[in-house]
Amino acid sequence: MENMECDFTTMTQTLKKDIHKVISELQGNLEVIDDESNCLLCNFEKIKETFLDIEIKAATFYLNCYLAPFTDKYPELSISLQEMSRMKHGALIVIEREDSLETLIRPGIPLGAELTHSLLESIFYPGNPLHDGAVLVRLNQIVSAANVLPLSEIYTGDKKLGTRHRAALGLSERSDALILVVSEETGRVSFAKGGNMYPITTHGGM
Template sequence: MNNSNCDFSPMKQTIKEEIGQVILALQANLDVMDQEDYCLLGNFEKIKEHFISIDMKAASFYLNCYLAPFTDKYLELSICIQNMSHRRHGGLIVIQREDVLEPLVKPGISIKADLTHSLLESIFFPGNPLHDGAVMVNANQIVSAANVLPLSDRFVGDKKLGTRHRAALGLSERSDALVLVVSEETGRISFGFNGELYPVNNGESH
């Protein structure tokens, strides 16, 4: 992943430092491998957990990198998905980048309002008639809600992947859009980009 517009230096420095810690831990394991009575399995488990944490922080970092050139409201989006995650309110938010999305999306209800986290959260509040579809965001505006996205074919039949995640993959496979997903079952946050799903650190484990 690469984005020349990305400058979130403190987060980047934290990730670099934690990668360094993992490297040191791996080196320490190499140093004790010759000890016959020393079992590395517990250490590997800790390193794996640390690496997963780094992976999620890196996804958060690059999510902001990708959002920043296309909307000034990336902090509003971040607050929204964090709040929805904590409440386990499912959501699907499309951030349009350069590709035209109209041919790929079944249109929903026009909103055309300034993007705020409170408005986004209200759209996805359980029971709201608009909460099941995707919200389309262009620059700093919520364009529409209750849109229907194309579903990915790669995970047909996989019960572990819900419709929202298949939709995020489906649109990201066909365009350069970035699609945020909050799972209502687990509260986990991820984003679809270039046909892949990336988990995002939401500050707590589920």
């Protein structure tokens, strides 16, 4: 608990510093906005990138906080996500929390195996019969693989959002589960919670 409090203090200090930087940059733009010779588009782009960096830092930290009470396997999850991101192997991992998911998920293949990064990576290796669908994690076990999740209806018309992301959002809209997603197109990692998707970083651990 002391380590968590220490990490939380460090993170909030980092976020405050980054937010103050953005405020300063916005104030600078406000001061020169009336100058016709200044084009602010590049400045806005830099500010947008800073905002995204702040969001990724915060989401990566809070993901660990959200998972800690429900599984001890965060290091294993972190290693597997880093590797699958690097290889651009698409993945969909459901972490069950307090809500039962039995009525929300179409069950796949039972496994009942201890969660390890090597097992997760092998499940989502392209060509593996289990790589389509979602892995269900309960506590420290992989309960099943190739599960089918409900798709989000909100994003049905959005062609840019892949099936994995729509499935992650769909389940997060109906339960308190955390759903981790690795994009096979970009290798980017994100998680869904409460009907929202948050990007996280895999560089240098999570």
